[in-house]
Amino acid sequence: MDAIRIPPPAELDSLEDEQFRHVVRAFLHANYPEELRNPPKRLHWSENKPWYFKLAELGWLCPGWPQEFGGLGLSPSKIIILTEEYERYGVARTNDHGIVMLGPLVIKYGTEAQKQFFLPKILTGEHIWCQGYSEPNAGSDLAALRTEAVLDGDHYVVNGQKIWTTLAMDANWIFLLVRTDKNAKKQEGISFLLVDMKTPGITVRPIINLEYHDEFCETFFDNVRVPKENLVGQLNKGWDMAKALLSFERIFLGSPRQSGYALSRLKLLAERMDVAEDPTFQESYARLRLEFEDLKALYETFVAKLKRGESLGPDVSMLKVIQTELFQKITDCMLEIAGENAGLLEPMEGNRNLNATGQFIQARPATIYGGSNEIQRNILSKNVLGMPG
Amino acid sequence: MSAALDDSDRQDSIRMVRESAAAVAPVGGDSKRIRDLRMQMPGFDPAVLRQMGDLGWIGLRVPEAAGGAGLGLGEMGALAEELGGALAPEPLIPASLSATLLAAAGAPAELGRVLSGESLVLTAWQERADTLEVPGGRDAARRFIPFAAGADAFLLPVREGGKLALYWQDAAGASLTTEQTYDGGHLGTLAPAPGRKLADDIGAVLEQALDDAALVTGFYLLGGAERAFAMTLDYLKTRMQFGKIIGTFQALQHRAADLKMQLALLRASLESAAAVVDAGATGDARRAAISRAKTRAAEAAMLINRQCVQLSGGIGYTDQYDVGLYLRKAMVLSNQFGSANLHRRRFIATAPAEESDA
Numbered sequence: 001m002d003a004i005r006i007p008p009p010a011e012l013d014s015l016e017d018e019q020f021r022h023v024v025r026a027f028l029h030a031n032y033p034e035e036l037r038n039p040p041k042r043l044h045w046s047e048n049k050p051w052y053f054k055l056a057e058l059g060w061l062c063p064g065w066p067q068e069f070g071g072l073g074l075s076p077s078k079i080i081i082l083t084e085e086y087e088r089y090g091v092a093r094t095n096d097h098g099i100v101m102l103g104p105l106v107i108k109y110g111t112e113a114q115k116q117f118f119l120p121k122i123l124t125g126e127h128i129w130c131q132g133y134s135e136p137n138a139g140s141d142l143a144a145l146r147t148e149a150v151l152d153g154d155h156y157v158v159n160g161q162k163i164w165t166t167l168a169m170d171a172n173w174i175f176l177l178v179r180t181d182k183n184a185k186k187q188e189g190i191s192f193l194l195v196d197m198k199t200p201g202i203t204v205r206p207i208i209n210l211e212y213h214d215e216f217c218e219t220f221f222d223n224v225r226v227p228k229e230n231l232v233g234q235l236n237k238g239w240d241m242a243k244a245l246l247s248f249e250r251i252f253l254g255s256p257r258q259s260g261y262a263l264s265r266l267k268l269l270a271e272r273m274d275v276a277e278d279p280t281f282q283e284s285y286a287r288l289r290l291e292f293e294d295l296k297a298l299y300e301t302f303v304a305k306l307k308r309g310e311s312l313g314p315d316v317s318m319l320k321v322i323q324t325e326l327f328q329k330i331t332d333c334m335l336e337i338a339g340e341n342a343g344l345l346e347p348m349e350g351n352r353n354l355n356a357t358g359q360f361i362q363a364r365p366a367t368i369y370g371g372s373n374e375i376q377r378n379i380l381s382k383n384v385l386g387m388p389g
Numbered sequence: 390m391s392a393a394l395d396d397s398d399r400q401d402s403i404r405m406v407r408e409s410a411a412a413v414a415p416v417g418g419d420s421k422r423i424r425d426l427r428m429q430m431p432g433f434d435p436a437v438l439r440q441m442g443d444l445g446w447i448g449l450r451v452p453e454a455a456g457g458a459g460l461g462l463g464e465m466g467a468l469a470e471e472l473g474g475a476l477a478p479e480p481l482i483p484a485s486l487s488a489t490l491l492a493a494a495g496a497p498a499e500l501g502r503v504l505s506g507e508s509l510v511l512t513a514w515q516e517r518a519d520t521l522e523v524p525g526g527r528d529a530a531r532r533f534i535p536f537a538a539g540a541d542a543f544l545l546p547v548r549e550g551g552k553l554a555l556y557w558q559d560a561a562g563a564s565l566t567t568e569q570t571y572d573g574g575h576l577g578t579l580a581p582a583p584g585r586k587l588a589d590d591i592g593a594v595l596e597q598a599l600d601d602a603a604l605v606t607g608f609y610l611l612g613g614a615e616r617a618f619a620m621t622l623d624y625l626k627t628r629m630q631f632g633k634i635i636g637t638f639q640a641l642q643h644r645a646a647d648l649k650m651q652l653a654l655l656r657a658s659l660e661s662a663a664a665v666v667d668a669g670a671t672g673d674a675r676r677a678a679i680s681r682a683k684t685r686a687a688e689a690a691m692l693i694n695r696q697c698v699q700l701s702g703g704i705g706y707t708d709q710y711d712v713g714l715y716l717r718k719a720m721v722l723s724n725q726f727g728s729a730n731l732h733r734r735r736f737i738a739t740a741p742a743e744e745s746d747a
Contacts, residue, residue: 208708210716280730328695335724340576340725343570344568365706368705377640
């Protein structure tokens with residue numbers, strides 16, 4: 001292979017798309033730790049930090065942030081290429097809540113002081129963030145959240161409980177949706193608060209999931225005192241900011257990368273199970289592949305909107321539903337052809353590419369998190385189709 | 390004897406079996422026993438297996454003359470359904486399979502210890518994934534043996550001169566590797582070693598016994614799906630979001646109704662297949678009935694369990710919530726004794742032609 005020159009970070013966005021794709025491939029080949037390719041489970045900070053620090057060192061950590069804040073300033077279409085290539089190479093997710101969620105929020109809504117304090121610490125890996133949105137009784141009905149923050153002098157005092165705080169045990173900061181006005185309409189009394197996890201009164205408890213992994217946690221707040229300058233945006237306007245992030249999350253969750261990865265592994269599994277030439281399998285595979293291609297086409301129409309500088313409407317929920325349900329159908333098919341291997345806890349033959357059960361189990365929560373698919377369908381019927389009620 | 394029972398006697402007999410199941414699988418019992426056994430070896434409680442022996446369950450299908458209860462697949466299915474609802478991990482289905490072979494082989498001493506649950510004897514018949522064929526290679530590794538680490542001995546079918554002979558191989562000294570399964574159990578791979586011959590020709594009995602095990606596995610899946618669905622209905626009827634019980638949302642009501650229909654089809658399919666076998670069907674008619682039911686069992690159990698996790702939301706994806714235990718069990722059992730794909734193909738190959746007016 002001809003050596004491809006990897007330009008400095010500031011020049012990446014001006015490359016032609018195809019050239020950029022080749023640069024990303026060369027970059028991964030040169031820098032990504034081989035032993036972290038296609039990990040069977042979500043990695044903890046202790047496992048993924050070498051890669052996080054490598055990205056930080058090379059200036060590649062935050063592809064979507066503007067260059068003035070230390071990002072690559074990539075256009076949405078380049079971010080998609082980058083994501084596709086990461087997925088193809090089997091790059092593990094890092095503890096990326098600061099990069100993907102909190103950073104863009106602070107850039108958009110934060111004060112100058114917040115930008116100067118928080119953004120560089122994400123870029124160096126000093127702050128690892130987690131997200132505190134859901135609560136035991138505020139899941140699909142997120143706006144019903146009850147964790148409250150009461151102003152007491154220069155501090156907010158936070159009490160309550162968050163759940164599904166992904167990788168909270170690895171994080172040293174958490175961004176929270178908190179109730180700051182109990183009398184307002186439920187969406188109008190919510191604020192966005194940044195909390196140092198070392199503050200007294202915070203307890204993190206891991207939740208073991210169906211994968212026997214402790215990716216999710218519950219996090220308890222008992223009279224936690226938070227400096228009031230850690231409020232982002234206006235008081236009681238947190239819901240609108242969170243919603244802006246959620247629509248970004250939906251296009252991320254609607255990206256065909258998960259299905260694409262699963263589909264390529266389905267094919268490898270079919271070859272290993274000796275059913276690749278079986279007409280029954282071929283028909284199932286064809287259906288899945290066609291749906292995948294159509295999902296990509298639909299996804300590209302949303303990306304094109306972003307490229308034109310338009311913001312995404314509620315119809316982005318379609319992507320999340322179609323992608324996650326396709327991901328599930330592909331992994332269902334994996335189990336159908338895997339025979340007795342469909343019950344194995346570890347990838348069959350120790351081969352991560354044949355990890356049917358791991359993929360199947362990981363596909364389960366995809367239709368639950370990021371706004372369950374039931375909620376996405378509510379959004380589509382009410383906000384896109386204008387159904388009454 | 391089972392074929393001779395009339396319908397009302399049969400229903401009484403099935404009811405008695407269900408009631409006896411409460412000894413091991415109490416209705417509404419908690420999951421602590423099941424959880425504590427996960428990822429441990431041998432993954433089940435040998436004392437409970439002995440209790441199953443005492444209750445006559447391991448020999449439920451073995452003829453009375455050989456020391457069994459001589460009951461039918463209707464009774465065995467009902468029992469498996471109860472155990473599936475309780476997620477009992479004890480390898481009753483593989484142990485009964487071996488009991489049937491030992492009875493046919495005329496090995497009363499070995500059979501006696503199996504029937505009492507003192508010994509766990511597992512039939513090591515399988516050489517590749519997703520098959521009901523038994524090549525009987527003398528040296529071929531035997532794979533996917535459920536709970537193999539708990540076995541005292543193995544039965545190995547070995548092809549000799551066009552017939553399947555049956556050999557006995559002690560577990561002590563055997564070369565056995567195991568792989569953990571998602572439900573907390575394990576599957577073993579055994580390297581065959583020279584053993585003691587028990588019978589010269591076990592082929593026809595084994596073929597039927599594997600089919601019976603497929604059907605009984607379907608009943609076990611039914612019991613699990615019923616229980617997961619019941620838990621999910623409770624959740625839909627009590628969980629509040631948006632100021633309402635979520636079971637008042639019509640979209641969720643329809644999903645629950647769809648699952649109920651799958652459960653009804655699953656039960657009807659299994660019970661009618663058991664009735665066909667108990668009425669004495671043989672050959673392709675028997676194979677077709679069982680393949681129809683196992684196809685439905687694999688597909689409906691996976692569908693229902695997946696949906697139960699989804700309808701339970703985030704809590705459904707946690708290890709602490711029991712609904713997920715049923716999904717994991719279904720992952721392990723749906724393809725045992727043949728996947729839906731295998732049984733669909735076999736159904737079409739063996740089913741009598743559809744009647745037509747033309």
